[in-house]
Amino acid sequence: MNPTAAQVHPVVAEVTDRIITRSAETRAAYLARVASTPPAPSTPSAPSAPTARAGLGCGNLAHGFAACSGPDRLAVRGASKPGIAIVSAYNDLLSAHQPFASYPDLLKSAAREAGGVAQFAGGVPAMCDGITQGRAGMELSLFSRDVIAMATGIALAHDMFDGTLLLGVCDKIVPGLLIGALSFGNLPAILVPAGPMTSGLPNKEKVRVRQAHAEGKASRKDLLDAESASYHSPGTCTFYGTANSNQLVVEVMGLHLPGASFVHPGTPLRKALTEEAARRIVAISRGEQYTPVSAVIDERAVVNGLVALLATGGSTNHTLHLVAIAAAAGITLTWDDFADLSTVVPLIASVYPNGSADINHFHAAGGVQFLVGTLLDAGLLDEDVHTVAGKGLHRYRQEPVLGETGLEWREVPTRSLDESVLRPCSRPFSPDGGLRMVRGNLGRAVIKVSAIDPHHRAIRAPARVFGSQAEFDAAFTAGELDRDVVVVIRNQGPRANGMPELHGLTPALGVLLDRGHRVALVTDGRMSGASGKIPAVIHVTPEAAAGGPLAKVIDGDLVRLDADAGELDVLVSAAEFAAREPGEGPPDDATWVGTGRELFTTLRRAVGPAETGAGVFGPVTPGHFGAATTATGAR
Template sequence: MPSLHPVIANVTGRIRARSHDGRSAYLARIDAAAGHGPHRMTLSCGNLAHGFAACGPADKAALREGRAPNLGIVTAYNDMLSAHQPFERFPFLIKNAARNAGATAQVAGGVPAMCDGVTQGRAGMEMSLFSRDVIALSTAVALSHDMFDAALYLGVCDKIVPGLMIGALTFGHLPAVFVPAGPMPSGIPNDEKSRVRQRYAEGKATRDELLEAEAASYHAPGTCTFYGTANSNQMLMEVMGLHLPGASFVNPDTPLRDALTAEATRRAAAITALGDDYRPIGRIIDERSIVNGVVGLLATGGSTNLLLHIVAIAAAAGISLELEDFDALSSVVPLLARVYPNGSADVNHFHAAGGLAFMIGELLDAGLLHGDVETIAGPGLDRYRAEARLDGAGGVAFVPSAVESADDAVLRPVATPFSADGGLRVLRGNLGTGAIKVSAVPDDRRFIEAPCRIFSEQAEVKQAFERGELDRDVVVVVRFQGPQANGMPELHQLTPTLTVLQKRGHRVALVTDGRMSGASGQVPAAIHVSPEAACGGPLARLRDGDVIRLDTANGQLVALVDDDELAARPLAAADLSAHQHGLGRELFALFRNVVGPADRGASAFHAPNEVQP
């Protein structure tokens, strides 16, 4: 095993030292929760009878006896989300596989799953981030019956996997296997989709033309094929050892996908405390696996949403991860993948080129991943160098990955990366702390200094663009978009407008306390700025025309305004009442009131609330 890169080792050591007390308390809790033997056998006869009343005779007998593992299925199935529609069949497949493995399985509960692609620019998007914590709560409700020896988690998309992870780690004494559904087959080329979007933003394409392009892109069951948050989640689960090797990007409703689902079930049954290979998720996820997840994010140029989610996941395991850790790791982790929006290929092309098996092998050989971690597949991340294939009996065989990329326009070795670093920067200055993803930003756009134009609603940006007011060098500031203000919606609808301005030759950037989609790309965007404007953050003191410097090389986010003058300015206010009602937003007031800041994961559970000065 190659020696670990010193920066990887140093960052991991720093996280471990910072997390000592929280991690120790967490491990003590899950050890106490593990107890001795199946918890369901301590239930009263009435409790247990309720728990197996709906089962068939064979499953009922096994549950009465109590010696066979019982697997809980927590599912995010619905048939509106293309990524989750394939899960309709999974409980049937899992129950059959469990019986064949001498176990039982029950659907423990369902969790909500909303689609950011449907809610972009709509009121529903203001509940999207909070849905992660609702999913964690729903997971806890599903597992609260205390009937299970392990759990299988069926989820893919943006907030669903992080929410399931937070819930799973709360039940950290249970083994957890995450079961993906896979990406849809490739649709129209991503460059063509992007071109139509930009033409529509300029008024040069009709709505029918835009809808036709979108429908040809999002066209079948399975995950959207661009490398946004959903597919970044799948990478994260594999690199952290919670998927089976090679499972992330196999298409739905194929023999291999079904075989992987059955194999995941057998593996879950094999790693319970009833056997001799007990692998609880609370022990698999530690400081090393969290660092591995960040390295995977950087090496693939993944979604900026994971800056929030990995922090919140780590906190659920008693681990304190900070933005500075992402920044330090980014300085040494090379960018090995070019997948849309960081290139023209999609995840099917990435998988065909060698995918995660090739990438993990490259990073291990370079000392950029911890190889000595525990995984659901067994000890050591070396197991994830393998690709999944069908064997002669319809099961899964894990074969060594190719030693070379099949397409170096999509996937490259560490020796010849697309970029020497991971393309993620932490920005600091008198406007607060934010982050920027530069893996798709042209080199000549990584330093922007221009007057700002301030907005409190993303719709106002499009209106100003249509009036010709932004046809110049400009830093667009969209404030009052943080978690306490309105739930921190994605501002993905700004991307076509700002891209048009940049292609006209203007020097353009975005600064916001909100989020950008996992599909954000070529326009430099300082996002997640904290403290947020609604909590008295410096963005609330900006005025139209202030010159802002966004300097990725030096990590600066600065208003070129005298610090004393900036501090003396009154705080701007925004009327947020329109964001507090309608489409269920009134029910989420409790989350807006207790959510922590973006740099601590924007969590209602594990971060202190920002206090207005």
């Protein structure tokens, strides 16, 4: 049933309309490129159009089925059944991706039964930010997103495929897969998740042990025991960081099957959802149900994803990733869009670090299905979108279950099952989404306030400037920061060193706050999806390495932050500040070596600013692909 959709909230409508207007030329250029990509897929008006591989030469095609056997060999050779690419970020280093080991055989079998043929087209890298936190490898993390996009492009470049299944969960991996798939916008694409691990050590206890270790009150064994009790099995980490934000956002954007995000690995329901993803991609790869990814990811879907992020207090990393994903579809999304939507989207979820619950508690309380329902009823989501499940977002109000005849979807309760975790829009935890933009003479930046006590959102204190996390750690250990302080860590932006997450600062900053000091962090780096109770002004743009004003701050400068008013300033006269020479810059190419960093020097030189997604790809521009037209098929 498709319930009558509420009228879209005027601010949501206004932001959507201005994105459409702002993006008109680039979106048209993108759709022109998509429409000109041969061969044209089958549509209701041309149901017998050939598969992509039907256009290959005999030698090309023979290479494409040389390793196949049995019915798959005949299917690929016959070139009439839809060909499905499997692109996977599997490795057994990441707990979230380890379950993908068994997926290819499941997907191939299900696609075969549905009348298609699936092949493992390529693997993409997947690094664990949890392992690399505070290490040199973290400086490659953000760049890995664009490497994943390129690797996805390589996998799909064989012109063998009519649809793609994208297997990924964490941080940069889902955005990278999606950016790559959008370059093949004529192909339908479904993201296939693996689900979260079961709940482990309560988050409050984990935080307590981390802070105790930072103060020297807990041993390394105590800390390792706590961490291993938190991260204890296959599946996504259970806090609401970037990985779980990815899952929620892409489901609300219509790229998952409804209810697929937070079902545990290794369960019968997870297996059924995985197999159904293969059947569904065959169904939407051609004919009347043809739904290319370029039609799913439009301006309305991007706004829907952003609203879901804000309503749940999701990861600040998506102020980069959503901008980059949108750009890959020819859509220009700005931080002002985030800020304006945040003023009208209420915070209706309380999941760590914005609360004590984890993602399993969120799912049990009603999860994505209740979230979509209450946001639709409040007019904060646009129902009129294409999804991989069909036209209209109403399908995402339904949850998957295993019934007598197999997988089916049913309506969920219209009330939350635990309002300490998930609430209706009429009774939110906060009237706004908690993600703010701040600006002033230090530039523009992002701050997430959903987990910050209102009394800590404004601060005026002397700066202490560092060039690295290691310098900060040394000063904290020496007792030099036991006072009111604005910690400035610069030369951490994308051009400087790849914009690593600085999540390792959290325990020590938490200790200072708990001692009664007024504390804030200001940085051109990232703080990760686990940004918590410390006021953390992140992604400062322009970054210090690009000549940004953060490069001129010195120890003792008074810095004023008011997150509620959107202000960030260093209280130095304009004349004095302009006359200052920048401080020490980031490492040059000769010293940015080790742990593979020298391999990424070209990307560091090419990367754009945080505000435009911190990517290395240029925008889609009009005039490069012929006359503008609309995408084939859906809409």
